[in-house]
Amino acid sequence: xxxxxxxxAELYRSFSWPVPERYNIGVDVCDRHSGDPARVALxxxxxxxxxxxxxxxxxxxxxxxxxxxxxxxxxVRGDRLAVLLPQSPETAIAHIAGFKAGMVxxxxxxxxxxxxxxxxxxxxxxxxxxxxxxxxxxxxxxxDRLPGLTLVLCIDGAPEGTLGFHEALARASxxxxxxxxxxxxxxxxxxxxxxxxxxxxxxxxxxxxLGHLPGVELPHEFFPQTGDLFWTPADWAxxxxxxxxxxxxxxxxxxxxxxxxxxxxxxxxxxxxKRHGVRNVFLPPTAIKLMRQAGVTGEGxxxxxxxxxxxxxxxxxxxxxxxxxxxxxxxxxxxxxxxxVVGNAAPLGFRTGSMGRAxxxxxxxxxxxxxNELPDGAVGSIAIRRPDPVMFLGYWNKPEATADKFVGDWLxxxxxxRRDEDGFFxxxxxxxxxxxxxxxxxxxxxxxxCLLGHPAVALAAVIGVPDPIRTERVKAYVVLRPGREASDxxxxxxxxxxxxxxxxxEYPRDVAFVPELPMxxxxxxxxxxxxxxxxxxxxxxx
Numbered sequence: 113x114x115x116x117x118x119x120x121a122e123l124y125r126s127f128s129w130p131v132p133e134r135y136n137i138g139v140d141v142c143d144r145h146s147g148d149p150a151r152v153a154l155x156x157x158x159x160x161x162x163x164x165x166x167x168x169x170x171x172x173x174x175x176x177x178x179x180x181x182x183x184x185x186x187x188v189r190g191d192r193l194a195v196l197l198p199q200s201p202e203t204a205i206a207h208i209a210g211f212k213a214g215m216v217x218x219x220x221x222x223x224x225x226x227x228x229x230x231x232x233x234x235x236x237x238x239x240x241x242x243x244x245x246x247x248x249x250x251x252x253x254x255x256d257r258l259p260g261l262t263l264v265l266c267i268d269g270a271p272e273g274t275l276g277f278h279e280a281l282a283r284a285s286x287x288x289x290x291x292x293x294x295x296x297x298x299x300x301x302x303x304x305x306x307x308x309x310x311x312x313x314x315x316x317x318x319x320x321x322l323g324h325l326p327g328v329e330l331p332h333e334f335f336p337q338t339g340d341l342f343w344t345p346a347d348w349a350x351x352x353x354x355x356x357x358x359x360x361x362x363x364x365x366x367x368x369x370x371x372x373x374x375x376x377x378x379x380x381x382x383x384x385x386k387r388h389g390v391r392n393v394f395l396p397p398t399a400i401k402l403m404r405q406a407g408v409t410g411e412g413x414x415x416x417x418x419x420x421x422x423x424x425x426x427x428x429x430x431x432x433x434x435x436x437x438x439x440x441x442x443x444x445x446x447x448x449x450x451x452x453v454v455g456n457a458a459p460l461g462f463r464t465g466s467m468g469r470a471x472x473x474x475x476x477x478x479x480x481x482x483x484n485e486l487p488d489g490a491v492g493s494i495a496i497r498r499p500d501p502v503m504f505l506g507y508w509n510k511p512e513a514t515a516d517k518f519v520g521d522w523l524x525x526x527x528x529x530r531r532d533e534d535g536f537f538x539x540x541x542x543x544x545x546x547x548x549x550x551x552x553x554x555x556x557x558x559x560x561x562c563l564l565g566h567p568a569v570a571l572a573a574v575i576g577v578p579d580p581i582r583t584e585r586v587k588a589y590v591v592l593r594p595g596r597e598a599s600d601x602x603x604x605x606x607x608x609x610x611x612x613x614x615x616x617x618e619y620p621r622d623v624a625f626v627p628e629l630p631m632x633x634x635x636x637x638x639x640x641x642x643x644x645x646x647x648x649x650x651x652x653x654x
Contacts, residue, residue: 234258
């Protein structure tokens, strides 16, 4: 959607949304590219090293076959189709078929446990599930409690109670007329990661893909370009994998590399990118931190762009990224309900530590509790004005929660930040993460970034704990690098490190060394878990 430009202000000013009256994601990402029988859509490297290539024509025929199977089993427009699979061709086929059939797809993380799966399958009222034997082993005990789930398709066999995916497709016709959908018709429910309470199903219309495109093209420096090849270790069950990588790439006819890591391995990730000549990669912050911790090198990489989002990186990681990848990691910002609305593109100007500027097409501001835009430099709630193509239709079956997400026409993200005089946004923290100490408001991100600069620190998370004098004091949970041992002397050294680099009121008065940090499956630190842990520890001392 973006035309190549060297001036951000003009790029933003001249942009307009080309959203058609009729639009279907499945037709867009698959059918319109299927005329060329050789055009590659997916490059799949299996766990045993086998590499298979799937063309857009392959996806076209297979998604049509699946759409016919779904119709033959009574699935109709609006029914929910859950996809419980890792990165695989069947994952893409299931979503594309669901979109073309007018169904609403639900991406589910392959590592979810039974409780997480039951909640999402029950809450969404899923009628169909596409999974593998490992996924069905977790769902099978739940079937009696999921009366709406009438069809399960299994991609590697057919356990009792399921239908063999490939066998069913082999018997079906590859001719199918896609359902006529508009941009606001429901297409996908993506559940939030649950950083602030129970997960909620963010319902998006077909326009959500169009809404993502500028926010993908900008941080990937006017993606696509000749020779581009996209990969991410992020699971396609998350909005970052599905709509920041897979669907935008297929929209542009750019191949996507798929590979299942049972556990992220930094060196194997680098080797994978080298083998396939990956040019564009989305790396969640946790992956970057683990790569830095492992000491990987970038020799032999062919990267053109690296983007990251989910948590701020800070100067230490950005400098490391430049030295290893040979490019600037462009950060972007958004959330499940309204994604990739702020971003960086190094050629258009870059400020270390900033989330970037508003992506063309999005009206982003910092507002107060009444919905008034605040002046530059003031800290307030980061918000996006509706209407916006990337904005959700609402929370599934939760109208009150949907209403609570808005102040007037502003979607309030729940994140605090500020905008500088040049339009760059700076993240301060979640509303409930900001620490109030001795009258100061302290964002945990800045302290965590500073902690990562200490040579002994691999990972760090910061919270506020009650203090009778200061209201709250800063407490840091620190994971040490291999070979470093926890000690009171090291804790004091880390405290002094922060005190001399930030400010006396921001250094952690408490330092706790821990083997790991509680994180969501998308790699975000769950500070609420740390706050609960700290409260329990304090109660135990009383």
